[in-house]
Amino acid sequence: MEKIALQDIEVQVEASNWQEAITKAGQLLADDHKIDIGYIDSMIQAVNQLGPYIVLMPEFALAHAAPSSHVKETSISLITLKKPVYFGSKNDPVSIVMCIACVDKTSHMELLQEVAKKLMTDGILNKMKQCRTSEELYALFN
Amino acid sequence: MRPKIQTVCGFGCGSSLMLKMKIDDILKANHLEADTFCSDVGTCLANPCDVIFISKELGEQIKDRAKVPVIIIDNFMNTKEVEQKVLDYYKTNK
Numbered sequence: 001m002e003k004i005a006l007q008d009i010e011v012q013v014e015a016s017n018w019q020e021a022i023t024k025a026g027q028l029l030a031d032d033h034k035i036d037i038g039y040i041d042s043m044i045q046a047v048n049q050l051g052p053y054i055v056l057m058p059e060f061a062l063a064h065a066a067p068s069s070h071v072k073e074t075s076i077s078l079i080t081l082k083k084p085v086y087f088g089s090k091n092d093p094v095s096i097v098m099c100i101a102c103v104d105k106t107s108h109m110e111l112l113q114e115v116a117k118k119l120m121t122d123g124i125l126n127k128m129k130q131c132r133t134s135e136e137l138y139a140l141f142n
Numbered sequence: 143m144r145p146k147i148q149t150v151c152g153f154g155c156g157s158s159l160m161l162k163m164k165i166d167d168i169l170k171a172n173h174l175e176a177d178t179f180c181s182d183v184g185t186c187l188a189n190p191c192d193v194i195f196i197s198k199e200l201g202e203q204i205k206d207r208a209k210v211p212v213i214i215i216d217n218f219m220n221t222k223e224v225e226q227k228v229l230d231y232y233k234t235n236k
Contacts, residue, residue: 050152050183051199056160056218064156066182090198090216105155116160120219 002142003114007032008077009134009141018052018085018094019044022063025099028077035101039070043099052087055094059125061087064100071101074108076115078137080129095129115141143236144175145192150200154182161195161218168225174232193231195224211235 008028015021026040042065047054055061077099084093098115102108118124118141131137147165151158158180169176181189183200193211196204197218205212213227 046152050203053152053197053199054157056157056197057220058217060219062157062160064153066153067155100156102155105153108155109159112156112159113163116163116219119160120164120221 001111001114003111003118004076004078004138004141005032006134006138008034008075009079009137011080011131011134011137012082013079014082015085018047018061018087021061021079021081021085021094021097022047022099025063025077025079025097028079029075029099029101032075034071034073034075036070036072039065039068039101042066042068042070047087052089052092055087055089055091057119057125058091059084059094059129060091060096060098060119061094062098062100064102067102067104071103074102074111076100076111078141080131080137096125143232144177145231145235146190147176147178148186148189148191148194149178149180150183150186150194150196150204151180152183152200154180154185157197157218158182161215161224164218164221164224165195165228168221168228172225172229174228192235195227 029035043063084095149158149161201214
């Protein structure tokens with residue numbers, strides 16, 4: 001099963017802060033017509049309102065917002081950053097941002113489960129950071 | 143004992159789902175039984191449960207109002223940390 005589409009992956013992205021990092025990860029899905037720009041704003045708002053809890057583990061942030069009409073297709077994008085950004089979390093700095101968009105609360109469960117399994121693999125974050133092309137990162141995940 | 147375990151994140155469908163899956167794996171590996179479900183921080187206190195697993199940032203927003211134990215997880219993907227905290231819960235609530 002393809003978990004993340006090649007066009008929704010980018011490596012060595014430049015972002016000067018966490019807002020820009022989320023925007024760039026979300027933009028991949030917007031360019032791919034899977035979400036509209038409103039969803040990117042919702043993801044940033046979520047961090048502003050609820051705090052940096054999305055930094056689930058050292059170096060890794062899982063950006064998402066509530067399912068809404070801004071989401072056209074359940075999808076995931078993934079970027080690695082050239083220089084890490086800070087969310088104000090204990091797990092800072094963050095070098096990898098994954099963005100999840102879901103049309104409802106349940107239909108993405110299987111997809112998320114597969115992705116979570118990957119993320120729990122030992123040393124996976126280092127391998128992700130070392131990828132120099134999006135094809136390499138794609139191969140690691142799919 | 144078969145507790146109702148609630149995992150919580152901002153919207154009840156991203157990180158809380160990952161944490162729920164992690165806890166399910168740990169329960170299975172340790173032959174423990176529980177009903178696990180995920181939910182969002184806005185409604186979690188209204189859901190009947192025996193214990194809440196949550197991130198540090200969100201946990202601080204609810205812990206003073208919660209009527210059940212609130213267990214803070216720093217690293218959602220760290221099996222050791224989650225396992226330790228799950229087992230501690232079972233030990234103290236036999």
